[in-house]
Amino acid sequence: MELTDILYEKTNGLAKITINRPEVYNAFRARTIQELIWSFRDAWDDNRIGVVILTGSGEKAFCVGGDQKEKGEEGGYDYSGGLGGGIGLEVETLHQTIRNIPKPVIAAVNGFAIGGGHVLHVICDLTIASEKAKFGQSGPKVGSYDAGFGSAYLARIVGEKKAREIWYLCEQYSAQESKEMGLVNKIVPADQLQQAAEEWAEKILQKSPTALKMLKYSFNADSANIQGISQLSMSSLAMFYNTEESEEGKNAFLEKRPVDFKKFRR
Structure with missing residues (x-):
């Protein structure tokens, strides 16, 4: 697959996937998602690979979610080829x-x-953060949401009360605050981030691949039911994107003006 939105490299058992759209804070479009899926599947199929690092290009962003400028007139995101999933x-x-x-x-x-x-970092097995990293949700501010892994699994990590705070208030949290709530495993200076991730990867590569695989399956089993919730979430989101309420969130963001959801409470 020709890669335009991400960088993908494999070295000594490590696969590194970098979202490479720094001009839009590594926001993803349909093409980006397709390339990420392809790269993860390639790493999956390559028996020489034992660990994957996911990161973002540049110094400003890991990823800020869907690119609002790519959102089409019918609510969904514009894309060329592939299955859109609604x-x-x-x-x-x-x-x-x-x-x-x-x-x-x-x-x-x-x-x-x-x-x-x-949501992407939440789903990953481990998170190492730059001391400059910022974490948070924005969905309800722009007429969107993730009612699957982005909320249900998040609650398993940080607890129900904190997860509701993250989604309802849409505030941003420092790396230290995120570590304290269990979202981050380790914090390092910005210029040491990639080195720290690679050091952890090297430690993992020294472990039994079968043992690691079975442990990951075991960890996932306890929250496997969220997959069904996620399917319902994405289906409902496809319908929600066609509403005036969702459009207000998108348009306010693009027009750089205050959002007005009050009219939808009448």
């Missing part, structure tokens, strides 16, 4: 691929991990 993005497939790949996935969060980008 919203023009194969996000559900990507989530399942990251969870199910029988190899540990490390998120190296170099900057903003917001919205759909926040």
Whole structure:
């Protein structure tokens, strides 16, 4: 597959996947999602690969979710080729691929991990963050949501009360605050992030691949029911994107004006 939106490299048992759209804070479009799925599946099929690092290009962002400028007139995202999964993005497939790949996935969060980008790091097995990283949700601010792994699994990590706070208030949290709530495993200086991720990867590569695979399956089993919830979530989101309420969130973001959801409470 020709890669335009991500960088993909494999070295000595490590696969590194970098979202490479720094001009839009590594926001993803349909093409980006397709390339991410392809890369994770390639790493899955390659028996020489034992661990995957997911990160973002540049110093500002890991990923800030879906690119609002790519959102079409009918609510879903514009895309060329592939299956859209109802919203023009194969996000559900990507989530399942990251969870199910029988190899540990490390998120190296170099900057903003917001919205759909926040969900990506949550789903990864481990998260190492730059001290400059910021975490948070934005969905309800822009007429969107992730009622699957992005909320139900998040609650398993940080607890119900904190997960509701993250989604209802849409505030941003520092790397230290995120570590305290269990979202981040380790914090390092920005210029040491990639090195730290690779050091953890090397430690993992020294372990039994079968043992790691079975452990990941075991960890996933307890929250496997969320996959069904995720399917319902994405189906409902496809319908929601066709409403005036969702459009208001998108348009306010693009027009850089305050959003007005009050009229939808009448």
